[in-house]
Amino acid sequence: AQKVTQAQTEISVVEKEDVTLDCVYETRDTTYYLFWYKQPPSGELVFLIRRNSFDEQNEISGRYSWNFQKSTSSFNFTITASQVVDSAVYFCALSENQQGAQKLVFGQGTRLTINP
Amino acid sequence: DVKVTQSSRYLVKRTGEKVFLECVQDMDHENMFWYRQDPGLGLRLIYFSYDVKMKEKGDIPEGYSVSREKKERFSLILESASTNQTSMYLCASSLSPARNTQYFGPGTRLTVL
Numbered sequence: 001a002q003k004v005t006q007a008q009t010e011i012s013v014v015e016k017e018d019v020t021l022d023c024v025y026e027t028r029d030t031t032y033y034l035f036w037y038k039q040p041p042s043g044e045l046v047f048l049i050r051r052n053s054f055d056e057q058n059e060i061s062g063r064y065s066w067n068f069q070k071s072t073s074s075f076n077f078t079i080t081a082s083q084v085v086d087s088a089v090y091f092c093a094l095s096e097n098q099q100g101a102q103k104l105v106f107g108q109g110t111r112l113t114i115n116p
Numbered sequence: 117d118v119k120v121t122q123s124s125r126y127l128v129k130r131t132g133e134k135v136f137l138e139c140v141q142d143m144d145h146e147n148m149f150w151y152r153q154d155p156g157l158g159l160r161l162i163y164f165s166y167d168v169k170m171k172e173k174g175d176i177p178e179g180y181s182v183s184r185e186k187k188e189r190f191s192l193i194l195e196s197a198s199t200n201q202t203s204m205y206l207c208a209s210s211l212s213p214a215r216n217t218q219y220f221g222p223g224t225r226l227t228v229l
Contacts, residue, residue, distance in 0.1 A: 037220075042222070043204065043222060043223040043225075044220055044221070044222045044223060045206065045208075046220075047217055047218075050216075050217050091159065101146075101147040101164055101166040101216075102213050102216040103161060103174070104149075104216075108156065109158055
């Protein structure tokens with residue numbers, strides 16, 4: 001069965017520090033997708049990135065970067081020069097093939113607090 | 117932009133009431149999903165639908181049913197609400213199995229007294 005583990009339940013850093021959120025996954029599928037979502041205090045999950053299993057290139061988007069390593073089954077997320085607005089709960093998710101649709105299996109989330 | 121809307125942000129119901137949570141998406145997505153989110157448990161899938169009138173059970177379907185009569189609308193029904201169904205309910209949609217990014221609505225925080 002698919003599984004996603006986000007071992008860090010809560011992280012608290014001071015503004016402008018770099019912070020890395022860990023995500024480790026388990027799957028028997030050879031083709032799969034990994035996702036990161038952000039959930040700010042308003043409650044709505046915001047899509048950040050999707051990565052397929054054949055693309056191990058690291059991705060950078062502004063202050064956000066993602067490191068995908070199939071060898072360690074990890075898909076970590078780094079925020080550089082963190083800001084107070086980055087405070088949120090972050091979820092890592094893994095696709096799971098089902099009849100007619102692809103489900104997502106979510107980790108339990110990491111609550112990130114950026115202190116001014 | 118994808119837009120997923122949910123009928124209520126906050127809802128308070130009494131034990132035994134029948135509760136309807138509505139979700140509408142405006143991007144002609146094939147797939148729609150209902151999750152509940154509880155502290156320490158993350159998001160858990162209740163039901164999903166991959167086509168009109170088609171539905172599949174997720175990981176925790178007990179106590180819930182769903183309806184998808186039109187492509188854009190996916191309803192979650194609590195036949196007889198209980199206090200252990202107090203939770204945040206999130207609806208999501210995705211275009212297709214190949215275009216599988218899920219886009220979420222704002223959520224409904226349901227309290228059952």
